[in-house]
Every structure is written in C-alpha cells, then in structure tokens.
Amino acid sequence: MRASLSTDRIDRAWIVDRIVQVLMFLGGISAVVFIVGIFVFITREALQFVFSRFDVVEFFTSIRWAPTSTNNATYGALALMVGTASVTGVAMLVAIPFSLGAAVYISEFATGRSRETLKVLVELLAAIPSVVWGFIGLTIVNGLIIDVFDVPIGLNVLNAGIILGLMAAPIMTTIAEDALKAVPDRYREAAEAMGATRWQMIRRVVLPAAKNGLVSAVLLGVGRGFGETMAVLMASGHSINLPTSPFDSVRALTATIAAELGETAVGSDHYGALFTLGLFLFLITFLINLTADVVVRGIRNS
Amino acid sequence: MFAATDRNRTNDRIQRRYRNVFLGMTLLLVLPVLIILGLLVVRGGPVLTAEFLFEFPKSGMTAGGIFPAFLGTIILVTMGLVFSVPLGIAAAIYLSEYAPDNWLTRSINLAIINLAGVPSIVHALFGVGAFVIFFGFGTSILAASLTLAIMALPVVIVATRESLQAVPHAFREACWAMGATRWQTIRRVVLPNSVSGILTGVILEVSRTAGETAPIMFTGAAFFVPFLPQTIFDKTMALSLHLFVISTQVPGVPEDFPYGVALLLIIIVLSMNALSIGFRTWLRGRKKW
Amino acid sequence: MNGSESILDVRDLSIAYGSKTVLSGVTLDVRENEILGIIGPAGAGKTSFLQAINRMDAFNASMKVTGTLNFLGRDVRAWRNAYALRRQIGVVFPLPVGLPLTVYDNVAFAPRLAGKRSRAELDEIVERCLRRAALWDEVKDRLDSLGSLLSGGQQQRLTIARALSQDPVLLMLDEFSIAVDPVTTMRIEDVLKELRQEMTIILVTNLVQQARRLADRTAFFLDGRMVELGSTESLFNGETLFPETRDYIEGRFG
Structure with a gap:
C-alpha cells in the first residue's frame, strides 16, 4: 500500500485558500462597511446642526427654507418634500402605465427579433445620464410646454415629472418584464386550454401571478424618482413653492442639496442642515428599498 | 357552428386591439426618446469637431473646446474602475463561492441593494464627509473617484456574481473531488469561464459613471480649471458637470455648445452600453458546455 | 488477489x-x-x-x-x-462532467494540483490515463479541444481518466x-476489471x-x-x- 497518510499536512494550497477566503470576505463585507459609512459620515456632519438648531416641527411643517437669511434663518423642509412628492407623483403617472404596458407587450405579445430589439432599446434608454435628461428638460420639454400650454415658463412640476417618468420607465419596464417572465408557462397553457383569449389570460392569470414583482417595480421607480438629482434640479424651476398646479415651479430635496452645498461653509448651520436633508433622504430610500426587497422575497417564497 | 366562427372572429379582433394598445404604449415610451436623440444629433453634431474636443475652453467657457472636461471624465472613470473593480469582484466571489446562508450574507445583499438605491446626491454628501473632510483628501480627483467607485460598486458585484453563478455547480464539485481547494477551483475553472461576463459588467460601470454629476460636483470636479490636473489631489473638470455649468450657470454660451456636450456624453454612454450588449449576445452564442 | x-x-x-x-x-x-x-x-x-x-x-x-x-x-x-x-480518492459522477478546459488540461488538472509541472511528465500521465480509460484513440488528435464539448460517453471516460490521473x-x-450508451458502459466495465489489480x-x-x-x-x-x-x-x-x-x-x- 502506498504510504499516503504522509500527505496529510498543511500545504501551500491550503494556506493560500485560507488567505484568499479572508480577502474575498473583506470584499464582501465592504458593501456593509460602505452603507454603514454613508450613514455614519453623513450623520457626523449633520450632528452639530441637529443638536443646536434643528427643530422637528419646523422641519416637517414650515415651508420657509431660508438658511441664508442673516437674522432669521429658517429650515422648513415641507415645501421641498412636497416638491419632491409632486414631481415623483407626476413621474409615476407617466411611467407606470407606459412601463407596465411596455412590459406586457414585450413579455406577452412580442416575439423573436422585435422582442430583442425592444429590450435592447429599453436598456439603452436606462443608460442616458441624468444631467443629459436635465438638459433635455431645460431646452426641449421646456419649449414644448410653453408652446402647447401657453404658459410663460416651462420649468415646473409637469416638466420635471415627464423627464423623471421617462428616466424611471426603462428600469421599471425591465423589472416588470422580469416579473411577468417569471410566471410559469404552464399557467398560460392552462388558461389557454380553458379557452381564454390572450387578454383574458394576461388579466386573470399572468398579472395577478406577477403582482409582487410589479409592485416592487413601481416601488423602485418611486425610489429612483425620489432620489434623482440633476434632472430635477434643471427641469423643475427650482423655486420654493407649494404647487397648486402642474405648471408651478417647485424645488426638490435632492436639488436643494446639489444647488446649495457648494456655497456653504463647512461646519455652518446651513451646511449641517443640508446634511440633515441628506440623512432624511438616506433613511427614506433605505425604507423604500427594504420594502421592495421584502415584496420581492414574497414572490420567491410563494 | 357559424356562431362559433363569428365569436372567434370577434375574439381575434379584440385580441388585435389589445395587442395594438400595448404596442402603442411601448412605442410611446421609446419614440419620444428617439426623437430627442435625433434632435441632439442634429444640433450637437456640427459642434463636435476635433478642435472642440481637443481645445481648452476660452473666454469664460463661451468659446473654445472642452478638452479638460473630456480628459477629466476619462481620468475619473478610470480611477473609479481601479478602486471598484477589484473590490467588486472580490465581493462577488465571496457571495457566490464562499458565503454561507446566514444573517451576515443577507446583510451584505441588503447593503448592495441599498448602495445601488441610495440617491446620488447622498453619495456626494458621503464623499464630502468621508473623503474630502475626514480623510483629508480635499476636493480632489482621488475623493471624486472614490465616491464614484462606491456608487458603482453594486454594478460590478451584481454582474460578476451573475456570471460566476452561470458556471454550473457540477464543475466545482468535479474540481473539489480531485482535491482542488475552493480558490484553485475558482482560479482555474470558474473565473476563466466568467471573465467575459465580468467584462460586460465593467463596461456597464463605465457607462454609469461617465455620466454621473452629483457625486463628483462637491468631491473633485470643478466648474472651471484653467490647466490639466497634475496629481490625484488636483481638481478636474468633467463632461457631465460641464454640461450642467454651460447650460445653467454661464451666460453667453453659444446655444449649440451644450447640445454638443450632451451628444458627446450620450455617444460615450450608449457606445459603452452597445458594446456590453453586443458582448453579451456574442457570449450567448458561444457554447462552452 | x-x-x-x-x-x-x-x-x-x-x-x-x-x-x-x-x-x-x-x-x-x-x-x-x-x-x-x-x-x-x-x-x-x-x-x-x-x-x-x-x-x-x-x-x-x-x-x-x-x-x-x-x-x-x-x-x-x-x-x-x-x-x-x-x-x-478518485470520483466518477452519475452525469459526465467534462470540465470546460481542453482534454489535455482536464487530465493534467490533478497532477498539476499535486505540483507536477514538467511537460514531459504531464504528457506521459495524460496519455497513460486516457489510454487506460479507453479514450486515447478517439481524442489523441484533439487534445486541445474542450472536454466539456465531447459526447456524453467520451466525457464519462474523460472523467475516469481524470480520476486515474490522481493515482x-x-x-x-x-x-x-x-447517462451513457450500452457500448460505453461495457467498455468502462472492461476498464474497471483491469483497474482492480491496482x-x-x-x-x-x-x-x-x-x-x-x-x-x-x-x-x-x-x-x-x-x-x-x-x-x-x-x-x-x-x-x-x-x-x-x-x-x-x-x-x-x-
């Protein structure tokens, strides 16, 4: 018999494997480190403001965002929140029907080459940078709104909503299409065997089965619209306002940070207030993402 | 009999109507964007000359070219890759090849989802708080590219993990059974067969980071820098920020200038995406098992 | 015996x-x-x-x-x-697993893990193991094609050659x-009868x-x-x- 027990010793390959495992683990854990880091470093900069000047009631109920006022600086974020919400709302009105419609068409009607082409086109749309979308809002959509609705300024809720809707739609289409594709074909076959038309099959069988995926597509779209910065900054008109019509200009939470951070002194109240806005945004998007994840997990378990 | 065919015919008509409604929605989603792109090409195309690309801006950015911004974007994107690609690949290898199914792995996955979902302006605030101030890099190429890298990390992780998991488990078991360690298995069999998928992810990352504005505007990109950066602690101009600046902040810029910059950005981003899509299609057609 | x-x-x-x-x-x-x-x-x-x-x-x-x-x-x-x-310990699986490496690299995989680097030594092992697994004659002219693209029966004999290369x-x-045809099964059975000596x-x-x-x-x-x-x-x-x-x-x- 070969004396083989002698090979049982810790060799180079064994050691290398251990070292690599540790390195890879560090890579994996880095994502957690970064997300915690984001929270910690933003909180760190916001802290002084939160303890010295921050007023919860004012923050959530006042529409007066006047951080640069020399004798009466106020930090009411209500108008900014309403601005973000109104723009996101219009964006969803644009994006939900079109992206879900497109997802249904691509998944249930289109075949072969046209299906592939549409998917590629949608994917390319998702790649257009937000500053380019902002520029499109600033020039093309602005002009269109002025001409069509005969209003003096086209930079408003409607403009930013349309732009955001177009931006969010491709991602929502992709996720919704994934959700529809995940519905097993035997459901469709069963429905067809019972004599259902294509549309009856989609409405009664496919859409209900894909419900969770569609909801999470919408949620991620909302998250995207909520967090979008440059496009909203450029297309919304960026003026503090509680909008009463889609033709009013508004200002969004994200855009406020982008527009003002460059002009504040590190450590000032205004600087701290902007980081507080950032913390608020971080927590809200964290919640939205968490919810979307739980909803998606719901699909996998069912 | 006749009644039945009649009903079929009605059904067919209804069918077609629904089909057309959904086709219409799809086209309404795609067409406006194509028209907009066409407009950008018409107005921005003539601007994009060699001089425009390779000259410095003149007269307060109202004349001349965009060379420092063009170069700055290339530098930022490249350095972002240098930081994020090794880290992202390591994270993906850990998740796909080593991670047990426990709470820590679930936290990592959740962190990745959130890293991808956090607004870009929040990433910018993090970059300011961490790199610019805490680590003392100042507003610099280093701080900006680190911020970009963290923002793009999920793209690399997700693409890499997907292509690692596309390698059948049976190959791993066969290697393990021969006495290969996990790492030997990864290096000799798993990675060589997923490297093209990883590359696709990297190209996608380039396209994502090239157009980003918010994360770099307070961490390292500047409105105007009269010279090219010398070290990674210098500030730089960038195409995306330049587009924002000349379309909103500077009076007297020739009307077609921003169209040219927007078109250039779109060309960069779309060609990177097309490359990655083409790569993916080519991969699908190439059978290795 | x-x-x-x-x-x-x-x-x-x-x-x-x-x-x-x-x-x-x-x-x-x-x-x-x-x-x-x-x-x-x-x-x-x-x-x-x-x-x-x-x-x-x-x-x-x-x-x-x-x-x-x-x-x-x-x-x-x-x-x-x-x-x-x-x-x-050599293992042969129910479903043939030709690794997505060349036929040569499939068989040289385990010897390389064991630290064998010399080309001549590897050449000898590859040929000997493929011969013992009754696969040599079919693949000797395409040792650099992918092992994972061989037919099922060939992949199963490749798996055996790989197991043998571990000595x-x-x-x-x-x-x-x-998952292999009756002819391959009989050939592998003949191989096993010889291997029991060793x-x-x-x-x-x-x-x-x-x-x-x-x-x-x-x-x-x-x-x-x-x-x-x-x-x-x-x-x-x-x-x-x-x-x-x-x-x-x-x-x-x-």
Missing part, C-alpha cells in the same frame, strides 16, 4: 441533511484491491455515503455526518488537510452508466447485473440503511436471509 487488509473502515455512519436523516447506522469495511458493489433503489443513501467518504460535506453546510470513517487508518474527519485526502488509492464510481473500487450502481458482473462483495442499501453485505456470489445465489434483498435483486421493486 484480494488482500484482506481493510483500507476503509466505516463504523456506525449516519448522515443527515438538516433534520432529515438519509443514512443511519452503516458499518462496513472496504478491503484492499476489491470491487465493492453497492446496490439499492434511488433515495437509499448511496450517493451520500460516497460524499461522506471524501468529505464533500465540507462544501455543504446542511450535510451532517456522524460515526467514524477510517481511511488508511485515520478518521477522514481527523485529516488536517481534507484536500490532500480527496487527492487520494488514487480508492476509486469511487456513482452510477456511472446512468486499486480499490467502490461501485455504486443502479444496475443489479453490473454489480454481479464486477463486484467481489456487494452491499444492499435500502431506505437509509444497509440491509446486508456479502459476497456477490452468495447474494446472487439466493443465500440471503433478507426477503427485501431477494426481491430487489429479482427486480420486484426499485
């Missing part, structure tokens, strides 16, 4: 996945240079038994192994370097004929007659336990005390 020395000594082995026990209370020994056949219907725990021997439970967190498995006189779980243990003390085959073989098989043709002794597994172990001759001559064994051998179930 059959040495009586035992190279693998299994005592009271039990295997569970989570809370589900798939094998319990197995005690048997594998003797040097024998072919030990293991027969039994699907779900009897045969594959898990093989995986416990070469410590594949290290790659599957839910697989729990209890009992002792002395291989070459040391419990496999007492081996400090489980990779070195696996290098001693194993123990060769374990898990239902190797399940190594010990555990042959898990779904074909009762294959065990009869090849095995010196045969164990019958059923529903997570070993019903009996005896010489193949006695088992097939009806000298069994267990009606389940007779029923299975005669094809009444399974």
Whole structure:
C-alpha cells in the first residue's frame, strides 16, 4: 500500500485558500462597511446642526427654507418634500402605465427579433445620464410646454415629472418584464386550454401571478424618482413653492442639496442642515428599498 | 357552428386591439426618446469637431473646446474602475463561492441593494464627509473617484456574481473531488469561464459613471480649471458637470455648445452600453458546455 | 488477489441533511484491491455515503455526518488537510462532467494540483490515463479541444481518466452508466476489471447485473440503511436471509 497518510499536512494550497477566503470576505463585507459609512459620515456632519438648531416641527411643517437669511434663518423642509412628492407623483403617472404596458407587450405579445430589439432599446434608454435628461428638460420639454400650454415658463412640476417618468420607465419596464417572465408557462397553457383569449389570460392569470414583482417595480421607480438629482434640479424651476398646479415651479430635496452645498461653509448651520436633508433622504430610500426587497422575497417564497 | 366562427372572429379582433394598445404604449415610451436623440444629433453634431474636443475652453467657457472636461471624465472613470473593480469582484466571489446562508450574507445583499438605491446626491454628501473632510483628501480627483467607485460598486458585484453563478455547480464539485481547494477551483475553472461576463459588467460601470454629476460636483470636479490636473489631489473638470455649468450657470454660451456636450456624453454612454450588449449576445452564442 | 487488509473502515455512519436523516447506522469495511458493489433503489443513501467518504460535506453546510470513517487508518474527519485526502480518492459522477478546459488540461488538472509541472511528465500521465480509460484513440488528435464539448460517453471516460490521473488509492464510481450508451458502459466495465489489480473500487450502481458482473462483495442499501453485505456470489445465489434483498435483486421493486 502506498504510504499516503504522509500527505496529510498543511500545504501551500491550503494556506493560500485560507488567505484568499479572508480577502474575498473583506470584499464582501465592504458593501456593509460602505452603507454603514454613508450613514455614519453623513450623520457626523449633520450632528452639530441637529443638536443646536434643528427643530422637528419646523422641519416637517414650515415651508420657509431660508438658511441664508442673516437674522432669521429658517429650515422648513415641507415645501421641498412636497416638491419632491409632486414631481415623483407626476413621474409615476407617466411611467407606470407606459412601463407596465411596455412590459406586457414585450413579455406577452412580442416575439423573436422585435422582442430583442425592444429590450435592447429599453436598456439603452436606462443608460442616458441624468444631467443629459436635465438638459433635455431645460431646452426641449421646456419649449414644448410653453408652446402647447401657453404658459410663460416651462420649468415646473409637469416638466420635471415627464423627464423623471421617462428616466424611471426603462428600469421599471425591465423589472416588470422580469416579473411577468417569471410566471410559469404552464399557467398560460392552462388558461389557454380553458379557452381564454390572450387578454383574458394576461388579466386573470399572468398579472395577478406577477403582482409582487410589479409592485416592487413601481416601488423602485418611486425610489429612483425620489432620489434623482440633476434632472430635477434643471427641469423643475427650482423655486420654493407649494404647487397648486402642474405648471408651478417647485424645488426638490435632492436639488436643494446639489444647488446649495457648494456655497456653504463647512461646519455652518446651513451646511449641517443640508446634511440633515441628506440623512432624511438616506433613511427614506433605505425604507423604500427594504420594502421592495421584502415584496420581492414574497414572490420567491410563494 | 357559424356562431362559433363569428365569436372567434370577434375574439381575434379584440385580441388585435389589445395587442395594438400595448404596442402603442411601448412605442410611446421609446419614440419620444428617439426623437430627442435625433434632435441632439442634429444640433450637437456640427459642434463636435476635433478642435472642440481637443481645445481648452476660452473666454469664460463661451468659446473654445472642452478638452479638460473630456480628459477629466476619462481620468475619473478610470480611477473609479481601479478602486471598484477589484473590490467588486472580490465581493462577488465571496457571495457566490464562499458565503454561507446566514444573517451576515443577507446583510451584505441588503447593503448592495441599498448602495445601488441610495440617491446620488447622498453619495456626494458621503464623499464630502468621508473623503474630502475626514480623510483629508480635499476636493480632489482621488475623493471624486472614490465616491464614484462606491456608487458603482453594486454594478460590478451584481454582474460578476451573475456570471460566476452561470458556471454550473457540477464543475466545482468535479474540481473539489480531485482535491482542488475552493480558490484553485475558482482560479482555474470558474473565473476563466466568467471573465467575459465580468467584462460586460465593467463596461456597464463605465457607462454609469461617465455620466454621473452629483457625486463628483462637491468631491473633485470643478466648474472651471484653467490647466490639466497634475496629481490625484488636483481638481478636474468633467463632461457631465460641464454640461450642467454651460447650460445653467454661464451666460453667453453659444446655444449649440451644450447640445454638443450632451451628444458627446450620450455617444460615450450608449457606445459603452452597445458594446456590453453586443458582448453579451456574442457570449450567448458561444457554447462552452 | 484480494488482500484482506481493510483500507476503509466505516463504523456506525449516519448522515443527515438538516433534520432529515438519509443514512443511519452503516458499518462496513472496504478491503484492499476489491470491487465493492453497492446496490439499492434511488433515495437509499448511496450517493451520500460516497460524499461522506471524501468529505464533500465540507462544501455543504446542511450535510451532517456522524460515526467514524477510517481511511488508511485515520478518521477522514481527523485529516488536517481534507484536500490532500480527496487527492487520494478518485470520483466518477452519475452525469459526465467534462470540465470546460481542453482534454489535455482536464487530465493534467490533478497532477498539476499535486505540483507536477514538467511537460514531459504531464504528457506521459495524460496519455497513460486516457489510454487506460479507453479514450486515447478517439481524442489523441484533439487534445486541445474542450472536454466539456465531447459526447456524453467520451466525457464519462474523460472523467475516469481524470480520476486515474490522481493515482488514487480508492476509486469511487456513482452510477456511472446512468447517462451513457450500452457500448460505453461495457467498455468502462472492461476498464474497471483491469483497474482492480491496482486499486480499490467502490461501485455504486443502479444496475443489479453490473454489480454481479464486477463486484467481489456487494452491499444492499435500502431506505437509509444497509440491509446486508456479502459476497456477490452468495447474494446472487439466493443465500440471503433478507426477503427485501431477494426481491430487489429479482427486480420486484426499485
């Protein structure tokens, strides 16, 4: 018999494997480190403001965002929140029907080459940078709104909503299409065997089965619209306002940070207030993402 | 009999109507964007000359070219890759090849989802708080590219993990059974067969980071820098920020200038995406098992 | 020819996945240079038994192994370097696995792991192992084509060549004929008959007659336990005390 027990010793390959495992683990854990880091470093900069000047009631109920006022600086974020919400709302009105419609068409009607082409086109749309979308809002959509609705300024809720809707739609289409594709074909076959038309099959069988995926597509779209910065900054008109019509200009939470951070002194109240806005945004998007994840997990378990 | 065919015919008509409604929605989603792109090409195309690309801006950015911004974007994107690609690949290898199914792995996955979902302006605030101030890099190429890298990390992780998991488990078991360690298995069999998928992810990352504005505007990109950066602690101009600046902040810029910059950005981003899509299609057609 | 020395000594082995026990209370020994056949219907725990021997439970967190498995006189779980243990044991899987490497690299994989670098030495090993696996003549002109693109029967012989390249003390085959054609099956059986001169073989098989043709002794597994172990001759001559064994051998179930 070969004396083989002698090979049982810790060799180079064994050691290398251990070292690599540790390195890879560090890579994996880095994502957690970064997300915690984001929270910690933003909180760190916001802290002084939160303890010295921050007023919860004012923050959530006042529409007066006047951080640069020399004798009466106020930090009411209500108008900014309403601005973000109104723009996101219009964006969803644009994006939900079109992206879900497109997802249904691509998944249930289109075949072969046209299906592939549409998917590629949608994917390319998702790649257009937000500053380019902002520029499109600033020039093309602005002009269109002025001409069509005969209003003096086209930079408003409607403009930013349309732009955001177009931006969010491709991602929502992709996720919704994934959700529809995940519905097993035997459901469709069963429905067809019972004599259902294509549309009856989609409405009664496919859409209900894909419900969770569609909801999470919408949620991620909302998250995207909520967090979008440059496009909203450029297309919304960026003026503090509680909008009463889609033709009013508004200002969004994200855009406020982008527009003002460059002009504040590190450590000032205004600087701290902007980081507080950032913390608020971080927590809200964290919640939205968490919810979307739980909803998606719901699909996998069912 | 006749009644039945009649009903079929009605059904067919209804069918077609629904089909057309959904086709219409799809086209309404795609067409406006194509028209907009066409407009950008018409107005921005003539601007994009060699001089425009390779000259410095003149007269307060109202004349001349965009060379420092063009170069700055290339530098930022490249350095972002240098930081994020090794880290992202390591994270993906850990998740796909080593991670047990426990709470820590679930936290990592959740962190990745959130890293991808956090607004870009929040990433910018993090970059300011961490790199610019805490680590003392100042507003610099280093701080900006680190911020970009963290923002793009999920793209690399997700693409890499997907292509690692596309390698059948049976190959791993066969290697393990021969006495290969996990790492030997990864290096000799798993990675060589997923490297093209990883590359696709990297190209996608380039396209994502090239157009980003918010994360770099307070961490390292500047409105105007009269010279090219010398070290990674210098500030730089960038195409995306330049587009924002000349379309909103500077009076007297020739009307077609921003169209040219927007078109250039779109060309960069779309060609990177097309490359990655083409790569993916080519991969699908190439059978290795 | 059959040495009586035992190279693998299994005592009271039990295997569970989570809370589900798939094998319990197995005690048997594998003797040097024998072919030990293991027969039994699907779900009897045969594959898990093989995986416990070469410590594949290290790659599957839910697989729990209890009992002792002395291989070459040391419990496999007492081996400090489980990779070195696996290098001693060749495995052939139910479904052929040609790695997505060239045919040459497939066979040179294990020798390279063992630190062999010289081209001449590798050339010699590749040719010898492919010849022994009855594959050399079919692939000698395309050693640089992908092993994963060979036909199923060729891939299974490639897997055997790969196992042989480890120069194993123990060769374990898990239902190797399940996905290959009858001609390949017969060729591999001939290979195994020759190999028993040099190594010990555990042959898990779904074909009762294959065990009869090849095995010196045969164990019958059923529903997570070993019903009996005896010489193949006695088992097939009806000298069994267990009606389940007779029923299975005669094809009444399974």
